[in-house]
Amino acid sequence: MNLHRRSQRWAGIGVGLIVSAAGAALAAAPKPPPTAPTMAAVIADSVAADWRPLDPEQTLYLQLEGGRVILELAPQFAPAHVKNIKTLVRQRYFDGLKILRVQDNYVVQWGDPEAGNRDQARALGAAQPRLVPEFSIGYDAQSPFTRLPGTDGYAPVAGFAAGFAVGRDPASKQTWLAHCYGALGVGRDDAEDSGNGAELYVVIGHAPRHLDRNIAVVGRVVQGIEWLSALPRGSASMGFYAEPEQRIALHSIRLAADLPAAERVDLDILRTDTKTWNAWVESRRNRQESWFKRAAGFADLCNIPVPVRAHSAR
Amino acid sequence: MNLHRRSQRWAGIGVGLIVSAAGAALAAAPKPPPTAPTMAAVIADSVAADWRPLDPEQTLYLQLEGGRVILELAPQFAPAHVKNIKTLVRQRYFDGLKILRVQDNYVVQWGDPEAGNRDQARALGAAQPRLVPEFSIGYDAQSPFTRLPGTDGYAPVAGFAAGFAVGRDPASKQTWLAHCYGALGVGRDDAEDSGNGAELYVVIGHAPRHLDRNIAVVGRVVQGIEWLSALPRGSASMGFYAEPEQRIALHSIRLAADLPAAERVDLDILRTDTKTWNAWVESRRNRQESWFKRAAGFADLCNIPVPVRAHSAR
Numbered sequence: 001m002n003l004h005r006r007s008q009r010w011a012g013i014g015v016g017l018i019v020s021a022a023g024a025a026l027a028a029a030p031k032p033p034p035t036a037p038t039m040a041a042v043i044a045d046s047v048a049a050d051w052r053p054l055d056p057e058q059t060l061y062l063q064l065e066g067g068r069v070i071l072e073l074a075p076q077f078a079p080a081h082v083k084n085i086k087t088l089v090r091q092r093y094f095d096g097l098k099i100l101r102v103q104d105n106y107v108v109q110w111g112d113p114e115a116g117n118r119d120q121a122r123a124l125g126a127a128q129p130r131l132v133p134e135f136s137i138g139y140d141a142q143s144p145f146t147r148l149p150g151t152d153g154y155a156p157v158a159g160f161a162a163g164f165a166v167g168r169d170p171a172s173k174q175t176w177l178a179h180c181y182g183a184l185g186v187g188r189d190d191a192e193d194s195g196n197g198a199e200l201y202v203v204i205g206h207a208p209r210h211l212d213r214n215i216a217v218v219g220r221v222v223q224g225i226e227w228l229s230a231l232p233r234g235s236a237s238m239g240f241y242a243e244p245e246q247r248i249a250l251h252s253i254r255l256a257a258d259l260p261a262a263e264r265v266d267l268d269i270l271r272t273d274t275k276t277w278n279a280w281v282e283s284r285r286n287r288q289e290s291w292f293k294r295a296a297g298f299a300d301l302c303n304i305p306v307p308v309r310a311h312s313a314r
Numbered sequence: 315m316n317l318h319r320r321s322q323r324w325a326g327i328g329v330g331l332i333v334s335a336a337g338a339a340l341a342a343a344p345k346p347p348p349t350a351p352t353m354a355a356v357i358a359d360s361v362a363a364d365w366r367p368l369d370p371e372q373t374l375y376l377q378l379e380g381g382r383v384i385l386e387l388a389p390q391f392a393p394a395h396v397k398n399i400k401t402l403v404r405q406r407y408f409d410g411l412k413i414l415r416v417q418d419n420y421v422v423q424w425g426d427p428e429a430g431n432r433d434q435a436r437a438l439g440a441a442q443p444r445l446v447p448e449f450s451i452g453y454d455a456q457s458p459f460t461r462l463p464g465t466d467g468y469a470p471v472a473g474f475a476a477g478f479a480v481g482r483d484p485a486s487k488q489t490w491l492a493h494c495y496g497a498l499g500v501g502r503d504d505a506e507d508s509g510n511g512a513e514l515y516v517v518i519g520h521a522p523r524h525l526d527r528n529i530a531v532v533g534r535v536v537q538g539i540e541w542l543s544a545l546p547r548g549s550a551s552m553g554f555y556a557e558p559e560q561r562i563a564l565h566s567i568r569l570a571a572d573l574p575a576a577e578r579v580d581l582d583i584l585r586t587d588t589k590t591w592n593a594w595v596e597s598r599r600n601r602q603e604s605w606f607k608r609a610a611g612f613a614d615l616c617n618i619p620v621p622v623r624a625h626s627a628r
Contacts, residue, residue: 226546
């Protein structure tokens with residue numbers, strides 16, 4: 001094997017959530033056949049209208065020592081929870097708190113280490129201590145939705161809405177965000193209304209879709225998840241760090257809209273309601289790259305990443 | 315919230331691949347109702363015959379600076395590849411090689427950094443440089459198999475065989491190991507017969523099942539995957555490390571059978587052909603713990619971990 005061959009060894013299999021602005025990595029992919037474009041070709045052929053800018057009012061920057069994690073909030077799916085989280089963020093509630101738990105193939109979770117200590121716990125201020133559950137929410141004929149072809153074991157209907165992987169139940173007219181890799185959720189106790197957004201988690205493993213409709217999902221990571229997913233795993237039960245000094249400092253969480261423009265990272269997200277999106281899904285369902293000897297004819301809901309790129313790539 | 319409540323916040327959701335020998339974490343779970351045991355109860359109620367010892371002849375120890383990763387080989391699914399890998403291991407082929415690639419939500423991959431350099435590449439010795447593809451293999455009525463209830467989008471039939479998650483195609487009578495979290499696979503170039511086991515990968519993200527039947531899967535991680543999954547991600551294309559000095563040293567790979575008994579870790583794996591296994595699957599499909607407000611009625615093939623415990627737990 002020569003290096004050239006090794007460098008092609010996985011050509012076409014990898015997909016970064018972040019598309020190179022220069023498109024250099026993509027340009028190396030083989031030419032697509034005309035009727036079935038590859039993933040790389042779908043992105044290369046996309047036009048500006050296929051992308052939407054990430055809204056600074058719905059974007060969180062989580063700053064760790066290692067780097068910045070960028071998250072998109074989904075107020076349309078959990079309005080009260082998102083509002084409460086934004087209240088906490090604007091009070092700088094999270095600054096100086098800790099990542100308390102990193103469970104392999106499951107979640108990274110952060111919050112107040114002293115949350116259980118009435119005298120030491122950080123005050124929630126104007127935020128609500130309990131919230132009505134928003135584990136699912138109603139939808140109607142006007143609600144955005146692009147159905148994903150094929151079966152889904154967890155939801156009667158699955159697809160994408162406004163850039164998020166979602167389930168739907170036509171019988172109850174309810175929809176919900178799916179627990180895919182990178183999903184941002186609100187920890188809670190046994191009581192359904194015990195979550196308030198002060199303790200949050202991000203999925204860093206195989207999609208734990210059994211959590212769907214059991215907990216409020218409020219968004220997803222769009223950039224920098226590696227600053228969470230590569231953290232040392234906790235050795236105590238459920239991946240909690242056994243010793244306080246193992247906890248990871250959370251420097252700050254800010255709403256992008258609250259930062260000067262120069263401190264923001266402007267990102268575009270591929271829209272999920274376009275012909276380009278449909279082509280993207282198809283390029284995942286049946287991989288066209290020469291490396292693949294057999295096309296799956298299927299991609300599960302959490303195996304279709306929603307592409308993100310620098311706004312400057314337009 | 316008090317600490318007690320936080321410590322219960324995720325009770326019942328987490329599942330370690332490794333079951334505590336002492337059972338302490340499990341004992342804290344709520345009592346199951348008699349007709350539907352929880353995951354914890356299924357394990358607690360298991361008997362010795364529900365477990366099988368990990369076979370030292372099919373067990374690899376991958377030693378990194380951080381710790382030891384234990385992998386179970388599956389010769390029944392890829393006999394030529396497993397034989398070649400064992401030949402390489404016994405030649406100490408892997409000792410001193412490097413982890414070359416860590417792609418977030420995808421794979422960790424290791425091999426010879428000089429594989430492309432004819433003068434510097436490590437010799438394969440008695441191992442074959444190319445192998446007939448073993449992307450799937452025939453089965454018959456005698457082959458072990460426990461079908462998983464519910465649908466699977468990637469395989470006509472899905473289930474478990476000899477401790478591994480597998481797909482089956484009754485039309486062609488072929489079966490194959492599924493690319494679940496922790497799966498061990500054999501890197502290859504574009505040519506189907508270009509894999510030989512000298513370059514291996516482990517899945518560290520959401521199951522990339524589109525790789526099924528495109529590449530030889532030869533086993534899975536049964537302990538210590540966190541030494542791979544928490545490694546720093548590579549910043550070059552497809553997660554390769556950009557600089558040679560970023561690569562992670564692979565101290566050694568040994569077959570457990572080749573080590574003195576004192577240096578082995580004796581593990582048991584839950585059998586996948588018992589009533590206990592069926593109860594385990596059901597405890598994943600419909601979570602009984604009080605935290606859960608809604609049971610999924612489903613668990614996908616890669617969301618059912620095969621429990622592992624210390625042999626001393628018997």
